[in-house]
Amino acid sequence: MIFIDTNFFLGLFIKTDYWFTRASELIKKIPVKDRIICQAVLNETITLLGMKTDMSTCEIAYNYLRDTCTIFNETEISNYNTKIMKTYLEFNGDLSFTDCTIVESMMQLGIKKVVTFDKDFDKVNRIERIH
Numbered sequence: 001m002i003f004i005d006t007n008f009f010l011g012l013f014i015k016t017d018y019w020f021t022r023a024s025e026l027i028k029k030i031p032v033k034d035r036i037i038c039q040a041v042l043n044e045t046i047t048l049l050g051m052k053t054d055m056s057t058c059e060i061a062y063n064y065l066r067d068t069c070t071i072f073n074e075t076e077i078s079n080y081n082t083k084i085m086k087t088y089l090e091f092n093g094d095l096s097f098t099d100c101t102i103v104e105s106m107m108q109l110g111i112k113k114v115v116t117f118d119k120d121f122d123k124v125n126r127i128e129r130i131h
Helices: 006-013 020-027 039-052 055-068 080-090 097-109 119-123
Strands: 002-004 035-038 070-072 113-115 128-130
Touching: 002 097, 006 020, 006 039, 006 055, 035 039, 035 097, 039 055, 039 070, 039 097, 080 097, 097 119, 119 128
Parallel strands: 002 035, 002 113, 035 070, 113 128
Antiparallel strands: none
């Protein structure tokens, strides 16, 4: 399984985005069965697309994520907010709370790879950033 971050999807769905070409190349290399996101990524992706594009793009993105990614419900993690906050504090706020949600979800699921263009994930020694 490979976790996928919000900014990857922004690059994929916004044709004028700096990362559009790279995201379009990378997505072809990740089998559908290996793609995983969490609720926080789904929420953030649709929210940011709504701010940067239009509702049609949001609907296309939502359907794409629903149909091609496993969506992990991070609330299934026991004491998940406390664990995410601990990770947030560990990185002294250098990772967003959503990014810490991704890290904690990955740890709970035993996933070591994240697809993201966010360099802040390089600070997390226990995961590998694919970009």
